[in-house]
Amino acid sequence: MFKKYSQEELKFLNSSDIIQVASSIGIELEPAVDRHGSQRAKGTNGKLSLNSSMNRFWDFERETGGYPIDFLMTWGGKTFTESVQYLQENEFSKNTSIPNRSKQTFERKPFVYDFQISPDKSNLKNYLVNERKVSSKLVDKLLQARLIDQDVRGNILFHYKKGRKVVGAAKNGTYIKYDENGKKITFKGIAPNSEPHFGFHFSFGKPTKLYIQEAPIDAFSFFTLNPNARRDVMYGSTIGVKHETVANFVKYAQSNGYTDIVRDGIFIGTDNDFAGIKFWSHYAKINTFTEAGNHYPKSVPEFFNIKSLFRNNIPDFYSVPKEIISMYQESMEALGAHFDLKPLLAVHKYETNFSFEKRLANEDGYFKFFGERPQKVSTHVSIEEMREMINSFVSSYVENGQDLAKTIYNPVFKGRENENFVAIAKELGIEYQDKLVVKNREEIVKDWNDVLQKKVQQINTPVINVSNTKELGHALENFDYNQIAKQDLKAVGITNRAEAMAFTPPPEAEMSL
Structure with a gap:
């Protein structure tokens, strides 16, 4: 059940020192303090500003701001419930009244190991x-x-x-x-x-x-x-x-x-997910420069310019939801067109990760057909709206003579941003030639622990073709009786452990379909 919090509880949690909260998720501040008492966060290209005296943040890109709970939801990647719990579990100072704090430069305190360790693990x-x-x-x-x-x-x-x-x-x-x-x-x-x-x-x-x-x-x-x-x-x-x-x-x-x-x-x-694909897009972009024999033009460590240094290891990165594939195929059929879908799927992947939400999944903030500028609450789309967006994309691709760069060029962005997006989309389109997998959306995993959990579940409850006694016999030789799905055993008349251990499949000659 969703827990309701009183206004007093939320007000108390939002009094948590936003500078300490930012520090706890790895965000540092520039030493300069502007005339409003705000400081920009390092490594955010000026997009994030924190004001200590007001205990608020402002996100210039999303054009939104707020107190610590909103901050954790916007910059900490947490849900409302997770943000509240985070502030409850961590002992942050309460910023109720801090005189002249806005005129001071925040200095990070040294890390102190003050955990009480339990002898019981x-x-x-x-x-x-x-x-x-x-x-x-x-x-x-x-x-x-x-x-x-x-x-x-x-x-x-x-x-x-x-x-x-x-x-x-x-x-x-x-x-x-x-x-x-x-x-x-x-x-x-x-x-x-x-x-x-x-x-x-x-x-x-x-x-x-x-x-x-x-x-x-x-x-x-x-x-x-x-x-x-x-x-x-x-x-x-x-x-x-x-x-x-x-x-x-x-x-x-x-x-x-x-x-x-x-x-x-x-x-x-x-x-x-959105953040993970966006993170990878940075390294995909570096790869496109180094593979062409060029140096990445922005400031990165020199060793990042080693050719093909970065490898994609995101689980199910190359999986495309079956429903999305079907919509593209329907659009092509309606236009009487036939072409390789993979370049278009690559664009869709890096725009919004095939989501029914308009959040962006690329570092340059590029969008045209599926995304939108960052919002505090991103726009959700219906199946019909998704179908219309795909129709628009496919139609534009056909009208532009199947020229991907021309189709996805967006005058809202600088030439370099368009070029960067075209480069990583084309590279992914090539990778899709060998790696694309079509799956039901619910089968696509999010992280490596999801992969591990599924693998363990498959081992504990193996999928056995019960009409094939040879396959069942092999399964019984390799798995404990308790690990075989009961319905599989009952299908061949086995109801207890003794019968399972005694079961041997008949010779192949006696098998019939």
Whole structure:
């Protein structure tokens, strides 16, 4: 059930010091204070401003602002419920009256490790191993190395370590709650004054490749699923989507003697959602420059200009919803046209990630057929509206002689922004030739833990063709009776364990269809 909060409760939470709240999610401020007492956030191209005395933020791109709850929803990627819970769980100072604060330069305080550690690790182990299905051996190793731990509140601590020094931590609750839609949620947060643009990481061997995930549990999940990604590897969790953190992981590894850290590539495995695709579009853009033998024109670390350095490791990135494919096919048939859909699907992917929401999924903020400028509450579209937008796109493509660049050129944007978008869309269109997969929308996963959960479910409840006794016999040899779906056993007359263990399929010659 959706919990209602009183105005007094929300007012109290919104008095949480917005500077500390921003710091907790890795946002730093420029030292300059304007005449209104506001400071711009570093690395946001002036788009984000925070005012300490008013305890408010302003987003110039979205043309919206507000107090800490709105701030966490806009810049922290959290829902309303998650934002409220975040402010409840973290002990931020209350900014009720701070004289002359607007004229002061905010200075980050040093990180202080003041967690009360529990001698009992059962909550941590139960949540990671039983609930999230992560390798128990990996969990044990990380505990031994003190890369993870459990506090007395039952939270898991993911330590940001530089050598033996802990410079920050992310926190994850182990108590599961449910939001208004029935979705499982747990508390997530970042310890105050954690080192910005850094995050949780762990390594095995002498790393020659770097795997990037947003959350530590996604990194654990990918490790669990992929035996070939466990040697000479570094895993880094950005705790959100922050480009500076990727660069800092590489610099940190190199400073510790791992000079080959990027030899085999940097694998970007963010979530398959708006923020994750937008994050990847940055690296896709760099790849298009380096593969053409050029340097990326904007300021990035020099090692980012290695040819084909970045690899897409986002789960189901190349999957397209079946309903979207059908709409494109209907549009082509109505026009009597026949052409390769993949270039158009690539444009749609980078505009809005095939969503029925007009939020953008590319770094340059490009849109024409499916998206819109960032809004505080993005516009949702109906199936009929989606069909009309696809019809418009397909018709324009036909009218422009199937010239993709000409079709998607938007005069609202600068030439470079249009060119950047065309470049990454064309590259994805080429990749779709070999990698495109059509799936029902509900089958497309969001993150690597979703992949792991599905894989475990398939193992525990195998799909067996019960009309094929040979296949059933093979399944019984490889799985415990309790792991075979009961309906599969009953279909061939098996009702108990003894019968299952005694069952042997008849010779192939006796089988009939």
